[in-house]
Amino acid sequence: MRFKLTLERAGRQRFIPINYQYELSSAIYRVIERGNENFSAFLHDEGYRLGKRPFRLFTFSRVFLDKQRAHIHQGRIEHLGLRAELYVSFLIDRAAEEFIKGLFLGQEFFLGDPISGINYQVSKIEADGPVNFQRKMQYRCLSPILIKEKRREGGENYLDPTHPKYGEFLIQNLISKWAAQAVAGVEQNKISFQDFEYRFEPLGKIYKNGVLIKQMTPQECKLIGYSFEFILEAPEELHEIGYYSGFGHLNSQGFGCVEIKMNQS
Template sequence: MRFKLILIIDRNTKGDRIPLNYQYAASSLIYRILSNSGSEFSSWLHENGFQDDQRRFKLFTFSRLFMPRYSIEGPYLKILSNTVEWYISFLPDRSTQEFVQGLFREQSFELGDRRANIRFRVQSVEMLPSPVFTETMVFETLSPACIVRQEDDGSEKYISPDHPDATDIVRLNLLNKYRAFYGHDFPEERFPFYLRALTKPRSSLIAIKEGTPQESKIRGFMCRFELTAPLELVKIMYETGLGSKNSQGFGMSEDATNR
């Protein structure tokens, strides 16, 4: 279930700049807004089968901020427009529309860090219709897709969607998401599954917890891609994102089949 938020910048309260690496702050903000709802949050988790394993709550993703006008000033992003668009997507359907719209409607929040911070006010929250899912679809990334290959020494390597290993890694990732959400393995063992980059992937290196001892770097890729998979797995990819680290703002994609 996908939502489009229109955010108004409150220029009288804070500034008009945020760090270029704002993904961690945005992810923390979503968790904070959801968790602060108290009993509503608990009910939502329960109705969507999350009561015993709240790790499934991470099955969401979000886009980059889309702004009509902006400039880059060193490590900061200066927003010149009065509004921005932001997309958030959740895998659960049951009760999610009312829950999310109620939480974000007329919400005010700050995004950024001590160096650069903007206060936003939610002007509107719109639930977007889902595309007509088919077993082969074309998508365009709205935030960098992070595909992680586990190395023999235990380290992680970030690979591009056009890497020869990407298809198998994404397939396993979606099967794991299916099992986490439904509580059982995908019913089919063998099925057609292909990931094909249609444009040259553009690399994006993003700092998480920037400026702290816990800082780390995650590499993702922006591109248009084609996915062939069973309908349920295509839907999970659309709702939760392509690849890993989706709840940190990676892998959100939109339907581009007819474009």
């Protein structure tokens, strides 16, 4: 399910880090934990597993501020207004709508780091209606998509959408998420994803997004994702997986959230 959260700035603080995705992920976990420790532990520690790989099947967008100013050299964003919007998405049954609303509505959380941050309160939460997924869909990124490929000598490469393997990796990731749900016993249609045709096509300008996580700690590192529009032709079930849990890797860290531009008949 997809939810739109309306946030109200509480207090006089006005500055958040430009690289806030990791801090926002932590804040979302804390909000959920206050409402339901078991659900928070499942998302954070367990998720759906395929072998040793956990898939935490939720994602979230960037924070959309009503009025802002970027201070690039200081690494800060100044929230000049009072409101913001955030989209949070879970691959769960629609029967959980009221449960999720209850976790977030009225909650207050801090978005920031040791230098600066803002307290926000969730003043409103709305659930999106059901989506009619079709084989061909067009999407726009609400947060960067990250696709990584392991190097033989160690480390990882972050692929850009024009890389010849990008679409293949994107599809394989969706299939792995589907399989992880099946292993966990989630009820699904009996479908085989062997030898099916797909098409991935990036559209228009592609924006490279470098994201620092765990800033000011020994574990600080930079991740590379890309924001763009794209067309994807694939089974409807994989569209549903991508839309609700995120496309690509590290969705629970704020990567891979998209909106639908249009259904392509």
